[in-house]
Amino acid sequence: MILLYQLVIAEKPSVAMSIAKVLGATARKEGHMEGAGWLVSWCVGHLAELAEPAAYDPRYGKWRREDLPILPESWRFTVGQEKRSQFDTLRTLLRREDVSEVVNACDAGREGELIFRTAYHLAGCAKPMKRLWISSMEDGAIREGFASLRPGRDYDGLHQAALCRQKADWLVGINATRLFSVLYNRTLNIGRVMSPTLALIVQREAEIAAFAPEPFYTVELDCGGMTVTGERISVKKDASALAAACEGHAATIQTAERREKSEKPPALYDLTTLQREANRALGYTAQQTLDYLQALYEKKLCTYPRTDSRFLTDDMESAVPALVSAAAAVCGLDAPGEVLASQVCNSGKVTDHHAVVPTRSAAAADLSALPLGEREVLRLVSLALLRAVCPPYRYAETAVVVECAGHSFSAKGKVLLDAGWRAYAELPQDAALPGGLTEGMQLPVEAVRVKTGKTAPPKHFTEDSILASMETAGAGDMPEDAERRGIGTPATRAAILEKLVASGLVERKKAKKITNLLPTQAGSSLVTVLPEALQSPLLTAEWEQRLGEVERGTLAPEDFMDGIAALVRDLVRDYQPVSGWKVLFPSDRETIGPCPRCGGAVTESKKGFFCENRECRFVLWKDSKFFSAKKKQLTKSAAASLLKAGRVKLTGCWSEKTGKTYDATVILEDDGERTNYKLVFGHE
Known part of the structure; x- marks a missing residue:
């Protein structure tokens, strides 16, 4: 009787190892793990990419407008040399007779689906397919995911979108x-x-x-411990006149209103809001934040990073207090006295993945062993959860309007009633206004100032x-x-x-x-x-x-x-080129000649003559063995002749066979991928 295996394919080796450990596939083999009826392997990211144009037609090796548009009728994929070995391993595993079913355990998103399906189809596999869809790499989440594997066909649309x-x-x-x-x-x-x-x-x-700054002026009055400010004035003379009129006069309170207000806590982070906050607070680039978050995910300390949701699902509500305890441990802070779990759970606002939160495993992690970037991002994610489960920030706002010299001046102040979520936010303290302010009250004007400002550009x-x-x-x-x-x-x-x-x-x-x-x-x-x-x-x-x-x-x-x-x-x-475009794209290097592949400018560098079109990759190397064997050097003038006429005449070439010199013409041959030289004698 043949023992049948289920083959699990993850996106990265580290993820595959975590899955293999949970499944009991502990025997290390070449390119995969094995055991307990499971084979676990990995893709190393995109194993196969769409082929370059030259794979469809050799003439596409050169860049020419007359060959455009390039619209493949049937698409081809290529596997990079550095990934060929792992692809061969996967293809062998997918074709094994004792493999009855394949589980896609690549990242649960559009790209993960594409990575798996491309390898699956290139290997010519048609075996039944299941999908592991999890948002955490914790052992418990992996077990739950394998207990509820979904049919692969449920994600056919996701794959088609990724492929498109x-x-x-x-x-x-x-x-x-x-x-x-x-x-x-x-x-x-x-x-x-x-x-x-x-x-x-x-x-x-x-x-x-294009922005032209415009000056403006505001008049400020000091009224017994309270500063009130007038509206912007565009003419300095008018502002000075108002200030002079207010000197030595009292200000009368027109209105003094006190209102109690509240601010709900910010929602949890999706990837974009976390990247934005990490840039503001820590100076990290979006890519750095994603890399740190991906590393935390693979270390089981954070949930799946590539999400556009800012809520958890309703069925996670009972798990929220434990996640909050983990977040508090990460930050070295006390957890909120009351955890309002329901306000962070809303399945209707969750798409493929819920918001980014720390995992329960983070509570026991040795954070000092983490790189600084990972530690800081984990702290941001944890603080977001602590804030999100708190009650609103409550305060009393007093708004005062006073009149002086026939003009209105205003001031606002806040008094804290309940810090709520702000207990976990490093925000400046709100300024309060003096107490006992009532309508009709006369306030002495102790000082008058004219402040100058300018409108700011974007x-x-x-x-x-x-x-x-x-x-x-x-x-x-x-x-x-x-x-x-x-x-x-x-x-x-x-x-x-x-x-x-x-x-x-x-x-x-x-x-x-x-x-x-x-x-x-x-x-x-x-x-x-x-x-x-x-x-x-x-x-x-x-x-x-x-x-x-x-x-x-x-x-x-x-x-x-x-x-x-x-x-x-x-x-x-x-499309037609814009007239006068050469002014837009000046080159700071001398052009040696036109590129035979793309028509771009070939310029001289230390080691050779390179096409400035970096995607083209055309180059004539100065240390070419073809020239050095003849004791000749590829000079700038010789390169220019080769590029312009496709040939150059050389005199005094040395022959390794005879030890004598000779004259010949060198012909440049380029097929769009490789550059070769050919010698001709006489008048070819």
């Missing part, structure tokens, strides 16, 4: 990047989500540059504020029932910002304690030449909305892809 997203990004990225790079002779990275984000940053800088984007703008961009034009608004998703926004920086389109610049995101000259120029279709946040928001429809099965994947393909076709057919 991947293909759409490929189509827009490949075609638009090649089109604009060829037209403007330099690498211009363009992306479905990246370009609208860049446009937001460029637009903000344009608003700042602020540069920080990671905090750009994330907020990405989350809401285009929302005003979206239907009220739209599920996804804004640019990108919580899971992708950090990577988009990092790619903008890595592509040289955006840079981080520190001013005092704040790090701003500023467009580079190339970034601003790129937005100048981009058509509206590629920089509109509304279009991107609509795409995200349609991907949600694909996920729910209300929109066919083919219909979504048809829309993307139509956009690409129109772009390639209709």
Whole structure:
């Protein structure tokens, strides 16, 4: 009798090890764990990616406008050399006759579904599939997840949405990047989500540059321990006249109102709000916060990071007090006397995953052993839970309006009634007004001041504020029932910002304690030449909305892809370069000649002659063995001739065989992937 196994595939080795331990698969094998009827292996992230254009046609190895648009009829995937071994292991496991069923244990989200399904299909597997869907890596959560595995087909829509997203990004990225790079002779990275984000940053800088500050003046009166302030005045002379009129006069209280108010505690963190807070409070980038949170998740100290929900599910209400105790232990604080668990639980506001909270395991963790970044992020997450289960912050607000010299002046003050959730918030103390203030009371004016101010320009984007703008961009034009608004998703926004920086389109610049995101000259120029279709946040928001429809099965994947393909076709057919574009994309290096692959500018560097289009990867190496074997060097003039005419004449080449010298012509051959040289003699 053959012992049948269930094969579990996780996204990362560390996650696989945690699962294997719970399942009892303790025997270590090559690329997997085994035991108790289970095989547990892993994908190491995206094992396979969509193939490069040259895989569909060799001519796509070179960048030419006439070859665009590139629209594959059937999509191909490739496995990177460094991941080939693990893919081979997975393929062998998936095809084993003693494997009866496969469990997808990759991260419970769109990308995790794509990672698993791609490997599953590439391996040619058709075995029954189950889905592990958990929000915590604690042993108990893993056991509960395996006790309630879901049919894989329940996530077919999620996979289709993920695949459509991947293909759409490929189509827009490949075609638009090649089109604009060829037209403007330099690498211009363009992306479905990246370009609208860049446009937001460029637009903000344009608003700042165009802003003209306007002075204003306010008159302040000191009235016996209370300062009252008048309205803004645009003319200094008028403000001075008002101040003079108030000198030596009493102020009369027109109204003095006391109202009791309350503020509900902030909701728990989703990924974006946590990234924003970590940037404000700690200066972390969005990617750093995500990395720290992912590490905490894998260490069983936090729940799943890539969530857009700020509530827990209703069935978690009974578990909240234990989570609050863990949060208090993390922060070294006392837990609230009363835990209002119901106000953080609302299943109707939870999508794929609930809000980020610490796990019960965090209570007993050795926090001193954690890296500082992980420790600080865990503390933020814990404080959010402590605040969220507290009663409201209650205070009494007194608002006073006084009259002096025929003008109104006002002041507000607060008196704490119940700190509530603010007991766990490091906020400034509220200022109070003197007691006993009543209508008609006369107040002496002890001093008068005219304060000068200026209207402030919009602020540069920080990671905090750009994330907020990405989350809401285009929302005003979206239907009220739209599920996804804004640019990108919580899971992708950090990577988009990092790619903008890595592509040289955006840079981080520190001013005092704040790090701003500023467009580079190339970034601003790129937005100048981009058509509206590629920089509109509304279009991107609509795409995200349609991907949600694909996920729910209300929109066919083919219909979504048809829309993307139509956009690409129109772009390639209709786009014309902006006149005078060379002013927008100046090069600080001398151009040696045109790139034979993409038409970009080839410039000289220390080790060779490189195409400035970094995606192209064309290079003529100075230390080429072809030239050094002939005791010749690839000079700038020789490189220029090869690039312009495809050939260069060399005299005095040394022959290794005969020890003599000879003259010949070198022919440059480039197939889009490799560069070779050929010698010809005579008049070929």
